[in-house]
Every structure is written in C-alpha cells, then in structure tokens.
Amino acid sequence: MLLDLGNDITKVRDKNDLIVLFSDRIKSLMHFTHTIVTLIDRKDETYKPFLLDHRASAIKDHPEYDDMVKACFPLDEPFIQSVLAAGGxxxxxxxxxxxxxxxxxxxRVNFEKGIRHVLMTTLRTGNxxxxxxxxxxxQEGGFSQEFKDIVQRITPQLSSAVSNIIKNEEILQKENEKSFLLDFSNDMTAVRSREDLAVVVKKALRKLNPEGGYVIRKxxxxxxxxSAYLYDTGASAFDPALLERVLSEKYPINDGLQNRILDSYIPLLFNVGRELLRGYNLSYLDLWENMGFKTMVGIALRNGNANIGLLWLSIDEINIPILQGICSQIAIAMGNIMANEDILRRQAEQQLMLTFSNDITGVKSKSDLDHVVSNVLQGLFQTRIAVMYLLAEDQVTLRPYLFDRQFFQETEVAEHEEFYALNINEQHIKLVFESNQPILMDIDENLEAKCLKLSIQREQRGINTVYASALRLGEQNLGMVWMLGQQISGPLLQGICAQISTAVSNVLAHEQILRLKKELEDENDYLKQQLNNDFEEIVGGGEAMQQVYRLISLVAEINSTVLLLGETGTGKELIAKAVHNASSRKEKLMIKVNCAAMPASLIESELFGHERGAFTGAVERRIGKFELANNSTLFLDEVGEMPLETQVKLLRVLQEKEMERVGxxxxxxxxxxxxxxxxRDLEAEVKAGRFRSDLYYRLNVFPIKLPPLRDRREDIESLAGFFLSKFSKSIGKKTVKLSANALRQLQAYLWPGNVRELEHLIERSVILATGPMITEFFLPHATRATTDDPMRPSDLPLEEVERMHIIQVLRRCGGKISGIGGAADILGIPGNTLHSKMRKLGISKADYYAH
Known part of the structure; x- marks a missing residue:
C-alpha cells in the first residue's frame, strides 16, 4: 500500500489532489473524517492551510469555515509548539x-462539528x-499506535510531495508573472494618450485585485x-461628494505618507485604519475608509532617477516583482504622454497667441476687447478676467472697466462704482504697478472686498490666490487686470497684457472719437434744424413792445433765469433768441426744447440724455439738450406742460448746476x-398742484410779460407789411399791399391767436391774392376774448365783465362806435344798441380814451 501510495504521489499535479489521494489510501487502514496540510510562513512566524480535502471535510458547513481556510495561526502558541517538539x-x-x-x-470549530481527536505530525525538508x-x-478511541507508525513512515514522502508542489507553484507563479508582464507590455505599446493608459492600467490591476481600486498621482x-492623474474606484461604494473633493485637491508631497513612498525603492503597505489612528488628517484616507479599503500599497513611479508620481493600490498582499514591473512601464508611459501633452500644449498656446495677436489688432470696442481677451485666457489658462481696472482722469483712482459676468451684473458694479474703485496708493496696488512681471497674491478679506468680491469666485472655484498684472503703454500706466487661476504662466500673461494695453488704448481713443463725433453730429443736426427755420426779426415799436425791449436790455448781459409769459403766438421764442443774441453766450447756439411736443416718458431723456441700455430702445448713448447747451442758453418752451416727475429733476439741475444721464x-x-x-398762469398751476412751487420760484427770477396783439394795435400795420413782403418773395410775386379797408379790418379784429394768427392770415391771403392789393380779409366773427386767456378775470359779475369787454373793444377801435371797423360791427350789434348799453353801464369817453 505504501509502495502504491508512493507511486501515485509522484503523479500528482494539482496540490489538492494529493490530499484526496492520501486520504483515500489511508482510510483503508484507519477510520478518520478528513485531512489537511498546513504550511509554515517563516517571515510572519505563522502557519496556514495549504492542502484541503473539501469533499470530506467535516467542518465545511460551519459558519467559520471560509475564514478558517484563509486564516493564519501563530507558531508561538503551546499547541503547535508541542507538535514541533515531538519526534513523530x-x-x-x-x-x-x-x-x-x-x-x-x-x-474549537472541529470540536463543535463532532471531531474528537486530531493526529498531528511535522513535515520537514532536511531538518x-x-x-x-x-x-x-x-471516534472517541483516537488513533492506534500502528496507524501512527504508518503515518510516521509516509511523512517523508508527503514532505517531498509538498516540497515539490511548492517549488512547482513558485515556478508557475514566476511564469504567470512573466506572462502577465508580457501581456501588459504588449498592451502598453499601443498607449498614446492618458485615456489609452487608463484602459490598460485598469485591465492589468483588475487582474491583481478584481474588487479593488487605485489612484495614480503625478x-x-x-x-x-x-494631483490625481488616473483613478478607478473598483466595486466599492463611496460618497460622490467626498470623491470629487479628493480628486480635485492638491496634496503636499511631504504629507507623511507620500514622501515615504517616493523615498522607497520597494512598495510599501499601509493599514488605512492604523494610519488614521496615528493622526494623519488626510482626506484621501477618509475616502478609502469610506470605500471599505483596509490596506493600500504605495509604490513610486520613476522615469529614470526622477520621481514623476506614485501609485496607490487597494490590495492585501504585495507581489513586489509584478508591481515593480507594472509601475516601471506606467512611469515610462506617463513620461512620454506628459512630454507629448507639453508639446501639444505649447503648439496650442502658440496658435492661440497667434490668433489673439490677429484678433486684438481688429478690436474697436469694449465688447470686442472682452470677447478676444476672454477667448485667449480661457484657452490658455481656463480662466477669464475677474476684473480690469483703468486709471481715471485724476490718475489716482482705478475704476472697473471689464469684469467676469458669471458672477456680477453690470448694474451692480455701476451702482457701487465708488465701493469697487481702487486707489493707486493702496499697498497691494503699489506692488502691482512697481512690478515688471505679473504677481501672485493671496486673497484676504480686504482684497476680496476691493476686487469685485473675489470671495464668491474663490468659493466657487476653490482658488485662494489671484494674479495681478499692470497694463502699460510705454511708461504710462493705463490700469491693471486681476485673474483667478492655478496654472497661469507669468511670461505668457505678460505678453498678453502688453497687447491688451495697446488694445485698451485704441478702444479708449476710439470711444473718445465716437463720443466727440456723436456730440458734433447732435449739435450739427440741431444747428441744421435751427437754420432751416427762417429767422424773423422782432417787429413792433409801440409802447408795449418798448417796455419789453427795455427789459431785454436789462437782463441780457447777466446770466439770470428769464421767464417769458404771454398768450400763444405772442413771439416768446423770438424774444428768447433776442435775449441770447444780446448776451455774452451769443457765439454758441441756443438750444430749444418744446416741453409740450413730446410724451412725458421721453422728455427726461430729451433733456438729460441717456446711456446705452437705460431703457428699451436705448441702443446707444444720447447727449441731452442740457449737455448741448453747456456754456450756452437752453430755451424751455411751454414749460408749464412739463410733468411733475421731470420738474423734480429740472429743479435739481437749476439748484446744483449738475446732472446725470438717464441710466x-x-x-x-x-x-x-x-x-x-x-x-399758462403758473401761479394758478401751483395752487392747483400741477406745477411745483419751488421750481416756479426758480424760474420766475426775471419775468417778461409779452403783450397780446390786441393790446398793441399800433404794431399791426408794420407786422402786416413785414409778412406781406416776406411771403410775396417766397412765392415769387411782387410785393402785395393792403388797402385802407383791409388794414382797418386787421386793426379791429381781436386776434385770439396773436402774431402767429396774423402771420398765417397774411400768408394765406398772399397766396389767394390775384392782384397787387388785398382789399378785404375774411376774418372769423370772434366777438369775445379767447377762453384760454389766463390773464382775463373769471370771477367778476356778468355786468362788470360785459362793461370791461365793451371798453376794451372801444379802445381797439380808437373810440369808433358805428360803421365798418367800429365797436358795434366787432361786437355784432346795432350802433343804437351799443349806445344804450354804454349809457346803462356808465361807459364814458374817459373810460376808453384813458388808455
């Protein structure tokens, strides 16, 4: 039996077949349940299961069986020491x-499954x-001495068989390692990019530990x-937020773990829980604990003698040759990939800079500048200008010009312009202007507040530093730029800022040209509009107009505000021109605004101008009439029609001598x-609440009341002659004259429309005239004063109103009562009736000749 067993043992190839063969042969001699072989690990001074008879095992259904076959047991405990000490x-x-x-x-596990005896013997190779x-x-009886002798005799054969199996496994392991590394090497030959490398590394490391994960840092x-270069979480569950934070974080090399790996030429094994207990406050340890990784292997990645990174791998046992072989090739591939990436990056940078140089030359506006600069900064550094400041005219204040609209609205910056302004005497501003290179600054609370709330952007992007660079044109400081970023190249940024400085200077010059051009166009358009209107000299030398002339001469040379009062058509605009032309401002154009000729929603923009985007339809900046009239005269016609909300702003301009455009x-x-x-009667308007009293007092500094035409009958003849000559020439006729009857008609008419009505009547009559003389006018039968005369009393008794009206008509008719052009003809009543009314009302010659 022993001879047959020895022959069969020599044919065994699978190690577990050996124990099955052994059990089957021996069971013919003695009853037992199952047999196993354990191996000694001298490195750890432990022993662990090696050959197992799973088929016959009495404990295979025990809950702890799987743990038992994987466990290691110490050699220094009394039970196994007694086995080692025994001779058999x-x-x-x-x-x-x-x-x-x-x-x-x-x-204990065997005892719980009914096992009562165990026979132990030591396997040896040599001694x-x-x-x-x-x-x-x-069985309770245990093992017989005869059985022990048999076991003693076959132990050398089993020892040899086990030794051979160990050697064969070592050979097979080395062959598998070579095959593994050969396959890995073949796969690595196709690697050209980081993505290719990730696929190959993941495939190889999954073979070593299918459930584990890894991270490669560079x-x-x-x-x-x-920083993380490649990673794989394996089959582990994890907190996504924690993973994202760990992957985006930069870790110091000298954190207590990574520096030890980079200094070692062999892989190092770390227990995650133990390192945490030792006080290493590292977020990646927290992540690994969260993922359930108990042990991690760290191995340096070297390209030649230079460290380029390291590999962290979740695995319980270290196979040094395989890990070193893998990492050697990973390091070479990483070096090649990073070198290629650097070449491609430099080529892309050169292309971006070339495109930027071409684009920047065509920049004409602020929006063009923003677009071109944003493109190059995003392409090179994955950032934008956080804020660009330009020096104000005082050469001391820096004001925001461009800023990152991801976080800030233009209206916000405009409303808090003074808060966001900088002063060149501030310490960090001096540092920027004194440096010839871009400088890197830490963002503190002061810097956050001054640089457009960089704290908001810092929280969003996880950046604690800011790059600042001066903008210069020759030796002249234009401003500076602030940028957030972690991979900004100083020399590249310096070159970009030099071109930005030139572009900014061009944009500012272009904006100045456009602004001056716009102002010139506005003034030119207004001048053309004024020149298109025929200038009319003031006509009339009667006593009422002489009083007006005297007032004009008194106020013209001083800058006091003038308020012209009078009915519609009395020539208020002509008087305003006369005041302006007699003043020291006559060299500049008088600007006119008709406050009644435009909607209330537009009058404010007309007066004060507006900025682009101030309201719907405001597509460009507009200069208001006040700015056009600077150092000149502004004529506000029909000021009584101005809305109350505009009156407030007008009052501020009159008081403060300053204004702001809309928006x-x-x-x-x-x-x-x-x-x-x-x-209008402004005093009555003030009482009615339609006109501000404070504005009225500001305007009513020097009032001039223009007489209606019905109160200056002596000027009707000269006015008619002026208009006859004017309109005769305009239509190509010889000058048309008036007959005595026609002149009497004009003098007898009440003229509710005043001089303007006379002008239009003469123009119409000249056009209709068929001969050299106008003998008769077709006048409206206006027998009473116009209802819109604000100067006429409205609260007198009817009899008194009638008496006053008859006296006024008699005065205009020079005391003539009957006949054509007489008072009775104008009043539309018989002469006898008028005489009766005059007696009844007590009207005598003294009343209508007293004037």
Whole structure:
C-alpha cells in the first residue's frame, strides 16, 4: 500500500489532489473524517492551510469555515509548539485542549462539528519544518499506535510531495508573472494618450485585485504638490461628494505618507485604519475608509532617477516583482504622454497667441476687447478676467472697466462704482504697478472686498490666490487686470497684457472719437434744424413792445433765469433768441426744447440724455439738450406742460448746476442759462398742484410779460407789411399791399391767436391774392376774448365783465362806435344798441380814451 501510495504521489499535479489521494489510501487502514496540510510562513512566524480535502471535510458547513481556510495561526502558541517538539505523530484529545489558553480556533470549530481527536505530525525538508499534517476523527478511541507508525513512515514522502508542489507553484507563479508582464507590455505599446493608459492600467490591476481600486498621482509643476492623474474606484461604494473633493485637491508631497513612498525603492503597505489612528488628517484616507479599503500599497513611479508620481493600490498582499514591473512601464508611459501633452500644449498656446495677436489688432470696442481677451485666457489658462481696472482722469483712482459676468451684473458694479474703485496708493496696488512681471497674491478679506468680491469666485472655484498684472503703454500706466487661476504662466500673461494695453488704448481713443463725433453730429443736426427755420426779426415799436425791449436790455448781459409769459403766438421764442443774441453766450447756439411736443416718458431723456441700455430702445448713448447747451442758453418752451416727475429733476439741475444721464451714474457739471416760456398762469398751476412751487420760484427770477396783439394795435400795420413782403418773395410775386379797408379790418379784429394768427392770415391771403392789393380779409366773427386767456378775470359779475369787454373793444377801435371797423360791427350789434348799453353801464369817453 505504501509502495502504491508512493507511486501515485509522484503523479500528482494539482496540490489538492494529493490530499484526496492520501486520504483515500489511508482510510483503508484507519477510520478518520478528513485531512489537511498546513504550511509554515517563516517571515510572519505563522502557519496556514495549504492542502484541503473539501469533499470530506467535516467542518465545511460551519459558519467559520471560509475564514478558517484563509486564516493564519501563530507558531508561538503551546499547541503547535508541542507538535514541533515531538519526534513523530502526536494524538490530541480535543476535549482536553480546545479550551486551553492560546488554543487555535480551528480546534474549537472541529470540536463543535463532532471531531474528537486530531493526529498531528511535522513535515520537514532536511531538518527544516515546512508544515504539518492534520488528521481528524470523530471516534472517541483516537488513533492506534500502528496507524501512527504508518503515518510516521509516509511523512517523508508527503514532505517531498509538498516540497515539490511548492517549488512547482513558485515556478508557475514566476511564469504567470512573466506572462502577465508580457501581456501588459504588449498592451502598453499601443498607449498614446492618458485615456489609452487608463484602459490598460485598469485591465492589468483588475487582474491583481478584481474588487479593488487605485489612484495614480503625478507631481505637479510646482514640485511640492501632487494631483490625481488616473483613478478607478473598483466595486466599492463611496460618497460622490467626498470623491470629487479628493480628486480635485492638491496634496503636499511631504504629507507623511507620500514622501515615504517616493523615498522607497520597494512598495510599501499601509493599514488605512492604523494610519488614521496615528493622526494623519488626510482626506484621501477618509475616502478609502469610506470605500471599505483596509490596506493600500504605495509604490513610486520613476522615469529614470526622477520621481514623476506614485501609485496607490487597494490590495492585501504585495507581489513586489509584478508591481515593480507594472509601475516601471506606467512611469515610462506617463513620461512620454506628459512630454507629448507639453508639446501639444505649447503648439496650442502658440496658435492661440497667434490668433489673439490677429484678433486684438481688429478690436474697436469694449465688447470686442472682452470677447478676444476672454477667448485667449480661457484657452490658455481656463480662466477669464475677474476684473480690469483703468486709471481715471485724476490718475489716482482705478475704476472697473471689464469684469467676469458669471458672477456680477453690470448694474451692480455701476451702482457701487465708488465701493469697487481702487486707489493707486493702496499697498497691494503699489506692488502691482512697481512690478515688471505679473504677481501672485493671496486673497484676504480686504482684497476680496476691493476686487469685485473675489470671495464668491474663490468659493466657487476653490482658488485662494489671484494674479495681478499692470497694463502699460510705454511708461504710462493705463490700469491693471486681476485673474483667478492655478496654472497661469507669468511670461505668457505678460505678453498678453502688453497687447491688451495697446488694445485698451485704441478702444479708449476710439470711444473718445465716437463720443466727440456723436456730440458734433447732435449739435450739427440741431444747428441744421435751427437754420432751416427762417429767422424773423422782432417787429413792433409801440409802447408795449418798448417796455419789453427795455427789459431785454436789462437782463441780457447777466446770466439770470428769464421767464417769458404771454398768450400763444405772442413771439416768446423770438424774444428768447433776442435775449441770447444780446448776451455774452451769443457765439454758441441756443438750444430749444418744446416741453409740450413730446410724451412725458421721453422728455427726461430729451433733456438729460441717456446711456446705452437705460431703457428699451436705448441702443446707444444720447447727449441731452442740457449737455448741448453747456456754456450756452437752453430755451424751455411751454414749460408749464412739463410733468411733475421731470420738474423734480429740472429743479435739481437749476439748484446744483449738475446732472446725470438717464441710466448713468456719472455727475456732469453744467453752465447753462435757462430761458423758460409758458402761456399758462403758473401761479394758478401751483395752487392747483400741477406745477411745483419751488421750481416756479426758480424760474420766475426775471419775468417778461409779452403783450397780446390786441393790446398793441399800433404794431399791426408794420407786422402786416413785414409778412406781406416776406411771403410775396417766397412765392415769387411782387410785393402785395393792403388797402385802407383791409388794414382797418386787421386793426379791429381781436386776434385770439396773436402774431402767429396774423402771420398765417397774411400768408394765406398772399397766396389767394390775384392782384397787387388785398382789399378785404375774411376774418372769423370772434366777438369775445379767447377762453384760454389766463390773464382775463373769471370771477367778476356778468355786468362788470360785459362793461370791461365793451371798453376794451372801444379802445381797439380808437373810440369808433358805428360803421365798418367800429365797436358795434366787432361786437355784432346795432350802433343804437351799443349806445344804450354804454349809457346803462356808465361807459364814458374817459373810460376808453384813458388808455
């Protein structure tokens, strides 16, 4: 039997077949349940299962069976030491030893499954123990001496067989390692990019540990931190937020773990829980604990003698040759990939800079500048200008010009312009202007507040530093730019800022040209509009007009505000021109605004101008009439029609001598003389709440009341002659004259429309005239004063109103009562009736000749 067993053992190839063969042969001699072989690991001073008879095992259904076959047991405990000390097989009664101190757990498990005895003997190669044979039985009698002798005799053969199996496994392991590394090497030959490398590494490491994960970190350009390069979470569950934070974080090389790996030429094994207990406050340890990784292997990645990164791998046992072979090729591939990436990056940078140089030359506006600069900064550094400041005219204040609209609205910056302004005397501003290179600054609370709330962007992007660079044109400082970023190249940024400076100078010059051009066009258009209107000299030399002339001469040379009062058509605009032309401002154009000719929603923009985007339809900046009239005269016609909300702003301009455009925040100083005109009774408007009293008192500095035409009959003839000559020439006729009868008609008419009505009547009559003389006018039968005359009393008794009206008509008719052009003809009543009314009302010649 022993000879047959020896022959069969020599044919065994699978190690577990050996124990099955052994059990089957021996069971013909003695009853037992199952047998196993354990091997000694001298490195750890432990022994662990090696050959198992799973088919016959009495404990295979025990809950702890799977743990038992993977466990390692210490060699220094009393039970196994007694086996080593024995010269041959030793029989143990489990009931006697199962509860002994340091008794191995597999004895208790076997005892719980009904095993009563175990026969143990040591396997040796030469004099060196290599393992143990365990034979178990469920019989109370134990093992006979004859059986022990047989086991003693076959132990050398089993020792040789086990030794051969170990050697064959070592050979097979080395062959598998070579095959593994050869396959890995073949796969690596096709790697050209980081994505290719990720696929190959994942495939290889999954073979070593199918459930585990890994991360490859590379050393950053700063030489003191490391960042994730490739990773795989394996089959582990994890917190996505924690994973994202760990992957995006930069870790110092000298964190207590990574520096140890980079200094070692062999892989190092770390227990995650133990490192946490030792006080390493590292987020990646927290992540690994969260993922359930108990042990991690770290191995340096070297390209030649230079460290380029490291590999962290979740695995329980270290196979040094395989890991070193894998990492060697990973390091070479990473070096090649990063070198290729650097070449491609430099080529892309050169292309971007070339495109930028071409595009920047065509920049004409602020929006063009923003677009071109944003493109190059995003392409090169994955960032934008956080804020660009330009020096104000005082050469001391820096004001925001461009800023990142991901976080800030233009209206917000405009409303808090003074808060966001900088001063060149601030310490960090001096540093920027004094440096010839872009400088890197830490973002503190002061810097956050001044640089457009960089704290918001820092929280969003996880950046604690900001790059600042001066903008210069030659030796002249234009401003500076602030940028957030972690991979900004100083030399590249310096070159970009040099071109930005030139572009900014061009944009500012272009904006100035456009602004001046717009102002010139506005003034030119207004001048053309004024020149298109025929200038009319003031006609009339009667006593009423002489009083007006005297007032004009008194006020013209000073800059006092003038308020022109009078009915519609009395020539208020002509008087305003006369005041302006007689003043020291006559060299500049008088600007006119008709406050009644435009909607209330537009009058504010007309007066004060507006900024682009101030309201719907405001597609460009517009200069208002106040700015056009600076150092000149502004004529506000029909000022009584101005809306109350506009009156408030007008009052502020009159008081403060300054204004702001609609939608603007810049205060504009003014030197404007105001001449206002109205046909309304402003005092009555103030009482009615339709006109502000404070504005009225501001305007009513020097009032001039223009007489209606019905109160200046002596000027009708000269006015008619002026209009006859004017319109005769305009239509190509010889000058048309008036007959005496026609002149009497004009003098007898009440003229509710005043001079304007006379002008239009003459123009119409000249056009209709068929001969050289106009003999008769077709006048409206207006027998009473116009209802819109604000100067006429409205609260007198009817009889008194009638008396006053008859006296006024008699005065206009020069006391003539009857006949054509007489008072009775104008009043539309017979002459006798008029005489009766005059007696009844007590009207005498003294009343109508007293004037």
């Amino acid at each position: 097989p030793v029989d143990f009664f489990l009931a006697d030893i199962v509860d002994a101190p340091q008794s191995p757990a597999f004895l 060196q123990p290599i393992g143990f044979i365990h034979i178990y039985t469920d 050393i950053n350009e700063d030489g003191v931190t490391m 603007g925040k810049t205060t504009i100083k003014l030197n404007v003389r105001i001449i206002a005109a109205t046909n």
